Amino acid sequence: MIDFHVHIGKIFYGRKPLTPKKLIKRMNEKGIEKAVILPIENPEETHWYNTSENVLKICKKYRERLIPFCNVDPRRGLNNENEKFIKNLIEEYAESGAKGFGEILANLPFNDKRMKNIYKICGELKLPIVFHLGGVPGNSTIGLTDEIGLPFIEEVLSEFPNTIFVAHGPGWWAEISGNVTPEERNTYPKGKIEKEGKVQYLLQNYSNIYADLSAGSAYNALTRDPEYGIEFLNKFYDKLLFATDYLYPEQELPIIDYLKNINLNEEKKKKIFYENAKKLLNI
Numbered sequence: 001m002i003d004f005h006v007h008i009g010k011i012f013y014g015r016k017p018l019t020p021k022k023l024i025k026r027m028n029e030k031g032i033e034k035a036v037i038l039p040i041e042n043p044e045e046t047h048w049y050n051t052s053e054n055v056l057k058i059c060k061k062y063r064e065r066l067i068p069f070c071n072v073d074p075r076r077g078l079n080n081e082n083e084k085f086i087k088n089l090i091e092e093y094a095e096s097g098a099k100g101f102g103e104i105l106a107n108l109p110f111n112d113k114r115m116k117n118i119y120k121i122c123g124e125l126k127l128p129i130v131f132h133l134g135g136v137p138g139n140s141t142i143g144l145t146d147e148i149g150l151p152f153i154e155e156v157l158s159e160f161p162n163t164i165f166v167a168h169g170p171g172w173w174a175e176i177s178g179n180v181t182p183e184e185r186n187t188y189p190k191g192k193i194e195k196e197g198k199v200q201y202l203l204q205n206y207s208n209i210y211a212d213l214s215a216g217s218a219y220n221a222l223t224r225d226p227e228y229g230i231e232f233l234n235k236f237y238d239k240l241l242f243a244t245d246y247l248y249p250e251q252e253l254p255i256i257d258y259l260k261n262i263n264l265n266e267e268k269k270k271k272i273f274y275e276n277a278k279k280l281l282n283i
């Protein structure tokens with residue numbers, strides 16, 4: 001199994017840090033062979049940063065198990081097409097072993113110009129991007145923002161067809177329902193999926209978008225309507241990545257048993273547990 005979404009180190013005030021040793025112990029217990037480690041470089045969500053430099057250094061020590069991503073805050077420097085600073089930085093990280101970019105937690109519209117510059121660079125360097133989608137613009141929220149129906153994401157997917165995106169976060173998963181409201185967009189809505197949403201539309205119509213199954217948001221989306229959850233996995237197994245968003249030692253990870261025990265054929269499970277990840281990470 002490859003876990004596509006993990007953070008390490010000191011991130012949240014009042015929580016014990018997840019050290020590489022503790023992470024690997026848990027991976028061994030759960031049968032997870034490799035984990036993608038996502039640096040945190042945006043100021044909005046967590047209480048401490050975990051820089052790309054640090055993640056690259058730690059992953060080098062555990063290269064058989066930990067796969068580093070890199071991250072740059074889009075507001076650093078001037079971040080426009082004429083300035084090469086951001087490109088040079090991401091390029092250097094890729095040369096040092098980074099296999100992707102993210103997690104993006106900047107509280108900016110998904111189609112912000114500075115974000116687009118990063119999407120373009122990552123497409124050129126073939127680095128898949130993990131992003132966190134929060135609420136609608138203007139609401140108090142963390143992560144990237146988009147209107148109901150995800151028009152900014154769709155605009156970006158068609159403008160950057162060579163950039164691979166991996167979606168995550170409550171704002172994304174609430175859109176599994178076509179009846180989502182602005183108030184519930186950054187929450188964990190309950191109840192049956194009466195009408196399919198923009199998540200299914202984008203996964204079906206754009207080859208450059210995937211989704212990771214990490215955190216309470218994906219678990220809620222799959223279990224709010226258990227029958228539909230299985231239908232969803234059956235339909236989109238080649239666009240979904242097993243992931244946990246593991247970030248503090250005692251955290252429960254219900255997605256692991258959910259996926260292990262679910263009635264889905266083994267070929268599809270393999271895709272979700274590691275084959276899709278291997279393809280995106282080119283390993």
Ligand SMILES: [Zn+2]
Binds near residue numbers: 005007038103245
């Ligand atoms: Zn995360």
